[in-house]
Amino acid sequence: MATNSNHNLRRQMLKVAHSLGLFFAMMVLCVPGLWIVLNSFRPTVEIMAKPPVWIPNELNFDHYRAMFGGIGEGGVPVLTYFANSLVISVTSTVIAILIGMAGGYAFARYKFKFKGGIFVGLMVTRAVPGVALSLPLFILFARVGIIDTHFGMIIAYVALNVPFTIWLIDGFFRQVPPELAEAAEIDGCTRWQAFWRVEFPVARSGIASAGIFAFLTSWNEYALASQLTRSTTSKTMPVGLLDFTSEFTLNWGGMCALAVLMIIPALILTFLVQKHLIAGLTFGGVKG
Amino acid sequence: MAQVHLRNVVKKYGPLEVVHAINLDIADGEFVVLVGPSGCGKSTTLRMVAGLEAISGGDVQIGGRVVNDLPPRDRNISMVFQNYALYPHMTVRENLGFSLHIAKHSQADIDKAVNEAADILSLTPLLDRKPGALSGGQRQRVAMGRAIVRDPEVFLFDEPLSNLDAKLRTQMRVEIKKLHQKLGSTIIYVTHDQIEAMTLADRIVIMRDGHIEQVGTPLEVFENPINTFVATFIGSPPMNLLDGVVKDGQIEFADGTRLPVPPGYFTDEGQAITFGVRADNIMPVGHALPRGEHMAEVEMTVDLTEPLGTETLLFAVLAGTEVQAKMLNPRPVHRGERMTFQIMLDKCHLFDAETGDTQKK
Ligand SMILES: Nc1ncnc2c1ncn2[C@@H]1O[C@H](COP(=O)(O)OP(=O)(O)OP(=O)(O)O)[C@@H](O)[C@H]1O
Ligand SMILES: [Mg+2]
Numbered sequence: 211m212a213t214n215s216n217h218n219l220r221r222q223m224l225k226v227a228h229s230l231g232l233f234f235a236m237m238v239l240c241v242p243g244l245w246i247v248l249n250s251f252r253p254t255v256e257i258m259a260k261p262p263v264w265i266p267n268e269l270n271f272d273h274y275r276a277m278f279g280g281i282g283e284g285g286v287p288v289l290t291y292f293a294n295s296l297v298i299s300v301t302s303t304v305i306a307i308l309i310g311m312a313g314g315y316a317f318a319r320y321k322f323k324f325k326g327g328i329f330v331g332l333m334v335t336r337a338v339p340g341v342a343l344s345l346p347l348f349i350l351f352a353r354v355g356i357i358d359t360h361f362g363m364i365i366a367y368v369a370l371n372v373p374f375t376i377w378l379i380d381g382f383f384r385q386v387p388p389e390l391a392e393a394a395e396i397d398g399c400t401r402w403q404a405f406w407r408v409e410f411p412v413a414r415s416g417i418a419s420a421g422i423f424a425f426l427t428s429w430n431e432y433a434l435a436s437q438l439t440r441s442t443t444s445k446t447m448p449v450g451l452l453d454f455t456s457e458f459t460l461n462w463g464g465m466c467a468l469a470v471l472m473i474i475p476a477l478i479l480t481f482l483v484q485k486h487l488i489a490g491l492t493f494g495g496v497k498g
Numbered sequence: 499m500a501q502v503h504l505r506n507v508v509k510k511y512g513p514l515e516v517v518h519a520i521n522l523d524i525a526d527g528e529f530v531v532l533v534g535p536s537g538c539g540k541s542t543t544l545r546m547v548a549g550l551e552a553i554s555g556g557d558v559q560i561g562g563r564v565v566n567d568l569p570p571r572d573r574n575i576s577m578v579f580q581n582y583a584l585y586p587h588m589t590v591r592e593n594l595g596f597s598l599h600i601a602k603h604s605q606a607d608i609d610k611a612v613n614e615a616a617d618i619l620s621l622t623p624l625l626d627r628k629p630g631a632l633s634g635g636q637r638q639r640v641a642m643g644r645a646i647v648r649d650p651e652v653f654l655f656d657e658p659l660s661n662l663d664a665k666l667r668t669q670m671r672v673e674i675k676k677l678h679q680k681l682g683s684t685i686i687y688v689t690h691d692q693i694e695a696m697t698l699a700d701r702i703v704i705m706r707d708g709h710i711e712q713v714g715t716p717l718e719v720f721e722n723p724i725n726t727f728v729a730t731f732i733g734s735p736p737m738n739l740l741d742g743v744v745k746d747g748q749i750e751f752a753d754g755t756r757l758p759v760p761p762g763y764f765t766d767e768g769q770a771i772t773f774g775v776r777a778d779n780i781m782p783v784g785h786a787l788p789r790g791e792h793m794a795e796v797e798m799t800v801d802l803t804e805p806l807g808t809e810t811l812l813f814a815v816l817a818g819t820e821v822q823a824k825m826l827n828p829r830p831v832h833r834g835e836r837m838t839f840q841i842m843l844d845k846c847h848l849f850d851a852e853t854g855d856t857q858k859k
Contacts, residue, residue, distance in 0.1 A: 389583035392550050395570045396577050397597035397648065407600075411587045
């Protein structure tokens with residue numbers, strides 16, 4: 211009996227420790243985000259207060275109003291930045307996923323010369339930090355004349371994302387047994403139909419999660435965008451944040467307000483596809 | 499009209515040849531089983547018939563047409579895979595109807611065919627489940643159902659039962675045989691299980707290392723194996739083989755034991771020979787074999803017994819080689835017991851010791 215209740219006690223304590231551990235981990239992850247949201251709603255005085263004010267006295271929409279207000283009164287072209295970000299991120303993600311699907315499928319299913327070498331080469335491109343690329347890219351883009359264009363940013367982000375999407379999607383297609391496509395071919399499909407009707411739907415969750423990663427990478431990317439965009443024609447939201455800095459002041463409240471606007475679409479998207487995301491990350495239920 | 503003919507069919511992977519110019523004629527409605535040890539090229543051969551593997555030489559004909567360059571979908575075949583290869587994102591109903599759907603049949607036709615197949619295989623209660631929610635045996639059935647719905651000229655099976663437990667396997671074996679009797683279509687079936695081969699086949703094709711060793715009905719290959727490989731591969735337990743030399747018209751083994759030459763075989767004096775006898779034809783005196791003509795008697799010490807219920811396998815040493823004998827109407831036998839065994843010589847086999855081929859009769 212004694213050992214039994216002892217055992218029970220230990221289990222209870224473990225449970226509590228587990229919850230506490232999770233709580234602290236989540237706090238570390240969430241507090242900065244919450245702080246940004248909080249700051250976007252309170253007056254600058256309170257943001258700058260030392261020691262920090264944890265419980266806000268007053269919440270208002272001033273920063274948001276100012277941000278959407280006229281230029282000169284603290285306003286920035288939010289909607290333009292948002293549209294730029296959206297066009298660039300969505301287009302580059304779609305292209306990166308299409309290329310990733312073709313490439314990943316080829317790596318997963320076919321044998322060809324220098325396969326290993328090409329694969330390693332793709333991965334190595336990921337080892338180069340984006341900042342290191344920004345100057346050479348700037349010079350190149352300037353020569354070609356695609357500085358400060360959507361097109362230039364899309365190309366840069368496709369290049370950034372393709373190795374990653376190929377690598378992820380290769381992994382997902384590898385887990386789809388080749389017999390599925392063979393069965394489909396025997397059932398009357400062409401090679402092309404077998405892919406779209408069987409292999410693609412089975413790997414869809416994985417591909418969706420690769421898409422999310424690619425989208426978030428483009429959506430949040432700053433180092434390249436800060437060099438390759440100049441004006442409102444192509445500036446993305448992360449670069450737009452810089453509009454709140456001037457020589458002597460930093461408009462923290464405005465910056466946080468824009469950051470919140472940036473986070474919202476990413477959150478919504480993640481929420482919408484979270485089922486796929488989880489299924490994609492724990493892929494492997496395709497046996498049978 | 500769905501004979502299948504293989505004419506000098508070769509498969510190479512780069513420089514490596516894995517199937518060597520095999521020839522095989524399969525009649526309409528015949529159930530042919532390809533059997534052989536792992537890696538002998540059974541699946542490769544089947545996949546060449548299916549069109550999933552390009553052939554490197556020769557011709558494959560299905561129903562009188564050379565299909566070498568036709569894609570799988572134009573060959574009018576169905577295939578059941580070892581891992582079933584059910585489409586995991588579709589329900590059982592959609593899995594079954596997929597081929598008709600692709601062929602753009604009307605929904606009414608599809609429903610009719612699906613319901614019919616589901617009926618034959620008792621899948622009706624499972625139609626709205628996804629494959630992930632089925633047991634192994636049920637998945638196997640769905641895979642067969644998917645093959646039936648297509649109403650093909652030839653069914654191809656690649657080890658369809660090897661992922662099932664022993665009991666279910668026996669049960670499905672019977673169902674496959676019934677299905678063949680009902681549909682009457684040509685079936686090519688791959689297995690490495692010789693019992694499956696024996697029980698299912700109209701004709702067995704025994705393969706080794708990319709060659710066909712022997713083709714024949716189950717009884718033919720059991721009773722007249724063409725060489726020692728077939729002799730040991732077909733039948734359970736495998737045939738006992740003993741090496742000896744022909745001396746004075748008798749076979750003398752290494753330890754000096756002598757046995758008469760089985761009736762009907764030609765031998766040369768001094769020839770090295772392999773003597774083959776199945777456990778069924780070597781039994782303790784008084785156990786089922788009537789004393790008669792062409793009997794030899796030997797004394798052996800029993801090392802090990804395997805009681806199987808209706809019979810008991812006895813392991814003993816004859817002329818320095820371990821042999822298995824069979825005792826019908828078993829009684830308890832203890833280790834080390836010396837018994838007199840009868841060998842039924844007219845059921846014994848002689849092979850050339852060098853080539854392993856059967857000795858002339
Ligand atoms: N893609 C390939 N490249 C090279 N060799 C291959 C390839 N596929 C199969 N082989 C070889 O071909 C031979 C025959 O293979 P196959 O799959 O037909 O054997 P099997 O008789 O079906 O064996 P099992 O009973 O294990 O399924 C094997 O030796 C195998 O190693
Ligand atoms: Mg095989």
